[in-house]
Amino acid sequence: MISTTRTSGSPTPRANARGERARLRLLDAALSAFATQGFHGTSTRDIAEAAAMSPAAVYVHYRTKEELLFQLSLHGHREIRRVVETALGRPEPPAARLRGLVADYTAWHARSHVQARVLQYEFAALLPEHAEQIAAIRGAIEAMFQGAITDGVDAGIFRIDDVKMTSLALLSLGIDVARWFRPGGARSPDEIGNYYGEIALRVCGHPGDL
Amino acid sequence: MISTTRTSGSPTPRANARGERARLRLLDAALSAFATQGFHGTSTRDIAEAAAMSPAAVYVHYRTKEELLFQLSLHGHREIRRVVETALGRPEPPAARLRGLVADYTAWHARSHVQARVLQYEFAALLPEHAEQIAAIRGAIEAMFQGAITDGVDAGIFRIDDVKMTSLALLSLGIDVARWFRPGGARSPDEIGNYYGEIALRVCGHPGDL
Numbered sequence: 001m002i003s004t005t006r007t008s009g010s011p012t013p014r015a016n017a018r019g020e021r022a023r024l025r026l027l028d029a030a031l032s033a034f035a036t037q038g039f040h041g042t043s044t045r046d047i048a049e050a051a052a053m054s055p056a057a058v059y060v061h062y063r064t065k066e067e068l069l070f071q072l073s074l075h076g077h078r079e080i081r082r083v084v085e086t087a088l089g090r091p092e093p094p095a096a097r098l099r100g101l102v103a104d105y106t107a108w109h110a111r112s113h114v115q116a117r118v119l120q121y122e123f124a125a126l127l128p129e130h131a132e133q134i135a136a137i138r139g140a141i142e143a144m145f146q147g148a149i150t151d152g153v154d155a156g157i158f159r160i161d162d163v164k165m166t167s168l169a170l171l172s173l174g175i176d177v178a179r180w181f182r183p184g185g186a187r188s189p190d191e192i193g194n195y196y197g198e199i200a201l202r203v204c205g206h207p208g209d210l
Numbered sequence: 211m212i213s214t215t216r217t218s219g220s221p222t223p224r225a226n227a228r229g230e231r232a233r234l235r236l237l238d239a240a241l242s243a244f245a246t247q248g249f250h251g252t253s254t255r256d257i258a259e260a261a262a263m264s265p266a267a268v269y270v271h272y273r274t275k276e277e278l279l280f281q282l283s284l285h286g287h288r289e290i291r292r293v294v295e296t297a298l299g300r301p302e303p304p305a306a307r308l309r310g311l312v313a314d315y316t317a318w319h320a321r322s323h324v325q326a327r328v329l330q331y332e333f334a335a336l337l338p339e340h341a342e343q344i345a346a347i348r349g350a351i352e353a354m355f356q357g358a359i360t361d362g363v364d365a366g367i368f369r370i371d372d373v374k375m376t377s378l379a380l381l382s383l384g385i386d387v388a389r390w391f392r393p394g395g396a397r398s399p400d401e402i403g404n405y406y407g408e409i410a411l412r413v414c415g416h417p418g419d420l
Contacts, residue, residue: 036334040251120389121331124246165397165405168390169383176382179330187375195375202412 023061025051027075030068035114039069039125069122070130076112076119077137083108084144094152095206101148102200106174107193109181116178142167152204159205170200233271235261237285240278245324249279249335279332280340286322286329287347293318294354304362305416311358312410316384317403319391326388352377362414369415380410 029050033042044065048055062068087101109116126134145167152158160166173196181192239260243252254275258265272278297311319326336344355377362368370376383406391402 037250038248040247041249161408162405165402166409169406169409172386172390173379173382175389176386179385180378180382192375195372196379198371199376199379199413202415203409205412 019061022051022053022057026053026058026061026068027072030065031072031115031118034069034072034118034122039065039118039122066125066127066130069118070126070134072115073119073123073126073130073134074137076115077134077141079112080105080108080119081137081141084141088144088148094148094155095157095201098148098152098158098204099197099201101145101197102170102174103190103193103197105171105193106177106196107189109174109178110189110192113178113181116175120175120178142171145170149204152206157206166203169203173199229271232261232263232267236263236268236271236278237282240275241282241325241328244279244282244328244332249275249328249332276335276337276340279328280336280344282325283329283333283336283340283344284347286325287344287351289322290315290318290329291347291351294351298354298358304358304365305367305411308358308362308368308414309407309411311355311407312380312384313400313403313407315381315403316387316406317399319384319388320399320402323388323391326385330385330388352381355380359414362416367416376413379413383409 026047029047030042033046033050037046042065044058045055047065047068048058051058062071083104084101087104088097090097090100092100123131123134146163149158149160149163149166149170153160153163177192177196181189187195236257239257240252243256243260247256252275254268255265257275257278258268261268272281293314294311297314298307300307300310302310333341333344356373359368359370359373359376359380363370363373387402387406391399397405
């Protein structure tokens with residue numbers, strides 16, 4: 001379920017609440033459709049039908065199909081950034097912080113695999129000005145990963161040749177879980193996250209288990 | 211560029227060769243279209259236009275759009291399997307073999323990133339009987355990764371809690387490169403592959419650099 005902040009200027013609180021509910025229904029419908037058929041394989045009519053609305057009613061809330069993708073993408077990337085910030089906000093030494101960061105990032109991609117696939121694999125469908133906004137959030141997330149790795153290098157407990165490549169690899173590990181994860185499999189999102197947290201320490205050349 | 215084996219029963223060698231060229235043109239056109247618009251966002255008409263053929267001419271060679279995806283997928287997965295078999299066929303000790311395996315697998319996904327994205331992200335669009343055939347090849351590739359890890363464990367040089375999860379992680383590292391790799395970036399496919407080969411050894415708890 002998606003939650004958004006109000007952006008409309010509808011005349012009354014009741015109309016606002018109704019508009020808000022319609023927007024949420026549309027975002028949920030768009031997410032399911034994009035996840036199963038891809039952005040380019042989904043029509044505004046598909047989304048309208050899934051939300052039990054008319055195509056014309058969709059345009060009252062979102063001017064284009066791309067606007068729906070952008071709002072989903074913005075919301076999801078902000079959620080991931082929050083997960084990363086929360087993990088890094090814990091008062092822990094560098095190894096425990098990196099382990100927790102990778103564990104939480106990976107578990108999020110398993111738990112939110114439908115949302116994550118749309119966010120990570122439909123990026124190219126965004127308009128340039130929207131792609132730029134999303135790329136800025138991605139850049140911030142990548143910088144936080146790099147910072148967490150650099151902290152360990154500075155503390156003398158990580159051995160890394162290339163901080164950027166290492167950070168890309170740790171991000172990749174988490175993101176690709178969204179591709180293969182299926183609910184009800186042998187391992188829960190948290191179990192996968194914890195294992196990948198341990199892997200992250202090894203990738204950073206951490207001398208042993210915490 | 212795609213190459214396939216002959217499957218038609220055309221009357222003369224010349225007709226065979228012409229049919230083969232048409233099939234290759236269609237596979238190339240389908241690959242580009244699926245990569246940019248996704249399978250569900252691509253129509254048979256799009257593919258016909260890109261191959262400078264009529265939609266009716268497409269159906270002479272491929273009954274459905276899904277048949278094109280399946281042939282691309284089959285060809286690509288066989289190519290990946292060959293890369294893996296070649297890497298594992300080298301007469302090297304377990305650490306060097308795993309490093310080479312991950313390096314080659316990763317470099318392939320960088321070099322063939324357009325093809326790889328279609329293979330890895332459009333799997334869900336295959337018909338069940340085709341998905342089963344592709345899943346069998348994926349299973350064989352995964353088993354070869356697990357075997358390479360197990361060889362190192364048996365030799366006492368890898369320390370692993372969970373061979374299956376470790377193998378999934380190493381496959382993920384390579385596959386996700388296809389999502390972010392852009393030609394002309396800071397690192398070549400081989401450089402990325404070599405770095406990831408080193409990462410793979412660390413993930414397996416290998417005590418040091420080779």
